[in-house]
Every structure is written in C-alpha cells, then in structure tokens.
Amino acid sequence: MLDTKQSAIAGFFRLESASGILLMFAAALAMILANSPLADWYDLFIDTPVQLRIAQLDVSKPLLLWINDGLMALFFFMVGLELKREVLEGELSELRKVILPGFGALGGMLFPALVYLAINAGDASARSGWAIPAATDIAFALGILSLLGSRVPVSVKIFLTSLAIFDDIGAIVIIAAFYTEQISLLSLLIAGTCLPLLFVLNRCGVTSRSVYRMVGIVMWVAMLKSGVHATLTGVLLALFIPLRDPHNPDTRPLQEWEQDLHTLVAFFILPVFAFANAGISLQGVGMDQLMHGVPLGIALGLFLGKQLGVFSMCWLAIRLRLTELPSGMSWLTLYGTGLLCGIGFTMSLFIGSLAFESTGVNRLFDERLGILIGSLLSGITAYALLRYSLRPEKQ
Numbered sequence: 001m002l003d004t005k006q007s008a009i010a011g012f013f014r015l016e017s018a019s020g021i022l023l024m025f026a027a028a029l030a031m032i033l034a035n036s037p038l039a040d041w042y043d044l045f046i047d048t049p050v051q052l053r054i055a056q057l058d059v060s061k062p063l064l065l066w067i068n069d070g071l072m073a074l075f076f077f078m079v080g081l082e083l084k085r086e087v088l089e090g091e092l093s094e095l096r097k098v099i100l101p102g103f104g105a106l107g108g109m110l111f112p113a114l115v116y117l118a119i120n121a122g123d124a125s126a127r128s129g130w131a132i133p134a135a136t137d138i139a140f141a142l143g144i145l146s147l148l149g150s151r152v153p154v155s156v157k158i159f160l161t162s163l164a165i166f167d168d169i170g171a172i173v174i175i176a177a178f179y180t181e182q183i184s185l186l187s188l189l190i191a192g193t194c195l196p197l198l199f200v201l202n203r204c205g206v207t208s209r210s211v212y213r214m215v216g217i218v219m220w221v222a223m224l225k226s227g228v229h230a231t232l233t234g235v236l237l238a239l240f241i242p243l244r245d246p247h248n249p250d251t252r253p254l255q256e257w258e259q260d261l262h263t264l265v266a267f268f269i270l271p272v273f274a275f276a277n278a279g280i281s282l283q284g285v286g287m288d289q290l291m292h293g294v295p296l297g298i299a300l301g302l303f304l305g306k307q308l309g310v311f312s313m314c315w316l317a318i319r320l321r322l323t324e325l326p327s328g329m330s331w332l333t334l335y336g337t338g339l340l341c342g343i344g345f346t347m348s349l350f351i352g353s354l355a356f357e358s359t360g361v362n363r364l365f366d367e368r369l370g371i372l373i374g375s376l377l378s379g380i381t382a383y384a385l386l387r388y389s390l391r392p393e394k395q
Contacts, residue, residue: 019266020143023345026271027278031372034279046276059224067276068353071269073220073234078265079168080238081258086165088243096323101159103317104310105166108341109134111309112301119297125363126294129355131174132367133301133374135347138164139270141340144379151390153328160337163310171347175229179354187226191233194219198240205246207253212241229354270346277349280368290373294363298352298370302342303377310338336385342378344371 033042051060061069086092112133120126141160145152194215201211216237224230238254245251290296314334317323325334352367 018143018146019270020137020139020141020146022267022271023137023139023274024143026274027345027372030275030277030279031282034281035283039281042279046279059221064276067273068350069224069230070220072273072350073231074261075234075265075269075273076172076231077216077234077238078258078261079165079172080235081241081254081261083165083169083235084239084241085243085254085258086162092162092165097162099317099323100314100326101162102166103313103322104159104163104338104341105170107309107311107313108136108163108167108306108338109170109309111312112305115305116297116301119300120293123293125356126297129294129298129352129363129367131171131178132348132352132355132371133298133305133344134167134174135171135344135351136164136167136306136341137343137345137347137375139266140343140345140375140379144340144343144383145386147383148386148390152386153326153390155326155328156333156337159326159329160340163341167341168347171351172232172235175351175354176232179229179351183227184225187222188228191219191222191226191228194222195236195240198237202240202242205242207242207245207251209253209257212237231350273346273349277353278345278368278372280365280372290369292366294366295370295373298348298367299374299377302344302348302371302374303381306342306344306378307335307338310341311335314338330389332389333386336382336389339378339382339385342382343375345375348375 030042033039046062046064048063049060050063050066051058053059083092092098113130116130116133117127120129138161141164142157145157145160198212198215201215206212216233219237220230220233223233241254241257243252243254245253311334318325325331329337348371349368352363352371355367356363
C-alpha cells in the first residue's frame with residue numbers, strides 16, 4: 001500500500017515537472033511570436049471572435065476570454081478535486097503537516113501584496129493589482145525542481161505542493177471576494193440553485209459523470225452571466241464529486257476524474273493559457289516602463305515579497321514549536337523553496353486579467369511585464385540557491 005502511494009506521488013511530480021517545462025516552452029514561443037513579423041497573426045489568433053448561441057442564450061467572446069473563462073474553469077475544477085482529496089485523506093488531512101505550508105502560504109500571499117501596495121500607494125487605479133504577485137505556479141516551480149534531478153528530497157516537493165494548494169485556496173477566495181463585476185441577481189440565483197441539487201446528488205450516491213457535467217455547464221453559464229467569475233464554478237462543482245461510490249467501495253469517482261483530467265490540464269489547457277497570455281511586445285521597452293509602479297510592484301512582490309513572506313512565516317511557526325522542519329530540508333533549502341514560490345506565472349496572469357477590468361485602465365502590458373520579470377528572477381535565483389543547498393556531500 002505504501003509503495004503504491006509513493007509510486008502515485010512520484011508519478012504526479014513527474015507529470016507536473018513535464019508540464020512546467022512545456023509551460024516554459026509555450027510562454028517562450030508566445031514571446032517570440034509577439035516580437036516577430038508574425039505578431040499580427042498572434043494577435044489575430046487570440047482575438048478571434050467565438051460565439052455560442054442556443055435560442056435566446058448568446059455567449060460571444062474573443063478566443064482569449066474563452067480560454068481564460070472556459071478552459072481555466074476545468075483547471076479550477078481539477079484544483080478543487082485535488083483540494084478535496086488532500087483534505088480528506090492526503091497530505092492536508094493531518095494538522096501537523098498542514099501548519100508549515102499553511103503559514104508559508106499566508107506569508108507568501110500577504111508580503112507580496114504589501115510590497116505591491118507600498119510601491120503603488122499613490123495610484124488609485126494601480127492598487128487594484130495588489131493580488132497579482134500573491135500566487136504561486138506549481139507546474140513551473142516543479143519544472144525548475146526537475147532540473148535538479150534526484151538530489152531534491154520528496155519532502156521538499158510535498159511541502160511546495162501543499163503550499164501551492166493553500167495558495168490556490170487564497171487565490172480562489174480573492175477572486176470571489178474582490179474581482180467580480182456588477183452582479184446579476186437572476187443569474188446568480190440560477191447558479192445558486194445548482195448547489196442544493198449537487199448536494200442531493202452527492203448524498204444519494206450519484207456517480208454519473210454526465211449528470212455532474214450537465215449541472216456544471218448550467219452553473220458555468222449562469223456564473224458567466226452573473227458577474228461572479230465563471231471559473232469558480234469548477235471549484236464548487238468539485239466539492240460535490242463523491243470521494244467513493246457507496247455501492248462499490250473500490251470505485252473512487254473523485255480520484256478517477258482527477259486522474260483523467262490531469263493530463264488534459266497539464267499538457268493542453270495550461271500550455272494554451274500560457275501561449276495566449278504571455279505574448280507581449282518588448283519593442284521600445286526602456287527604464288521608464290520597467291520602473292513604472294505596476295510592473296515594478298509585481299516583480300518585486302514576486303521576487304522579494306514571496307521569499308521573505310514564505311521563509312519568515314515558516315521560521316515563526318517552527319520557532320513557536322507548532323511544527324518542525326521537514327526531513328531532508330535545511331534552512332537554506334527552505335529559503336530556496338520560498339524563492340521558488342516567486343514564480344507566479346499562470347495564476348498571476350489569470351488574476352492580472354481580472355484586476356484592472358473595473359478601472360477602465362488598460363494595464364495588460366504592465367502586468368505581464370512585471371509577472372515575467374518577477375517569475376524569471378525568482379526561477380533563476382531559486383535554481384542557483386537550491387543547486388548549492390542540495391549539492392551532494394563530499395565523502
């Protein structure tokens with residue numbers, strides 16, 4: 001049983017690492033295209049209008065928003081499935097294992113936001129982006145770790161993954177609480193009626209995927225029209241997927257759905273999202289653009305805020321004897337892992353796409369520039385520090 005669990009964990013990390021490398025490639029390709037003679041074709045691709053119309057229901061958006069609102073709902077659905085499984089029977093089911101990554105995630109969200117707000121205190125419209133540097137991209141981070149090979153202890157990977165799960169929870173709460181448009185009460189009511197229906201399905205032991213898909217689609221469309229971000233549908237739906245089939249205890253619907261989605265999300269949805277969102281033209285970029293409050297606040301929030309927040313809060317939890325340093329992890333390795341959390345690529349881009357919608361100010365270039373610089377600095381520095389701290393001991 002233990003060998004099976006360890007094998008599953010190892011397989012998960014191999015998949016996440018490969019996904020991180022593919023994400024890097026997709027982001028680099030987008031940057032190359034956006035700064036080449038093919039830039040107009042790249043813009044034409046992501047701005048392609050796509051319409052879905054059934055009777056009076058009309059959903060029309062550019063391809064970029066279908067990716068961000070539609071495909072990313074599946075990503076959040078998988079995040080919700082992972083969260084539920086980890087809380088019920090995984091690494092987050094034991095309080096002592098939760099404390100260290102929980103403290104680290106809290107610091108890793110609070111400190112970057114404070115750094116950003118300190119830099120943009122005098123700009124009311126820019127302050128809306130405070131949450132952009134508060135996220136960690138687990139796929140990218142594990143991709144960097146994979147470059148260090150077998151020298152990385154499993155405890156480091158588990159700590160990083162657990163911290164990223166808490167980070168995702170924080171991002172979900174932030175999106176729900178702060179990044180909503182004007183609310184349509186009718187659409188929100190329709191979405192709300194889906195929740196008791198999902199509860200009844202769960203309690204009755206219904207495991208049919210088609211039933212949950214149907215309810216999920218209705219809830220997604222209602223959320224899309226309500227003003228509450230539609231991707232939250234994925235998380236809410238995941239919470240009602242049964243962990244086990246009451247009629248067949250050996251069948252685990254939640255885990256099976258999670259495993260089936262993982263490859264789709266890791267090797268298609270996230271790379272497509274990265275490709276559609278990472279392409280920015282660097283033509284004419286100088287110090288004025290780099291030192292602007294929004295990109296500077298995001299870059300420093302990711303690079304400085306993350307490492308200081310994660311490490312200081314983990315140090316506090318250990319000094320208070322609430323938890324202890326994981327086996328195989330030194331203080332220097334913990335600091336390097338905190339640095340690695342400064343890679344905020346996917347979730348930071350996603351929050352950035354929402355942050356300035358209500359201000360009417362186009363900050364798309366500024367936010368992406370800050371995310372790319374902060375993530376790049378964090379990834380390179382973390383790799384160098386972890387390579388040093390995890391070097392083989394001389395005999």
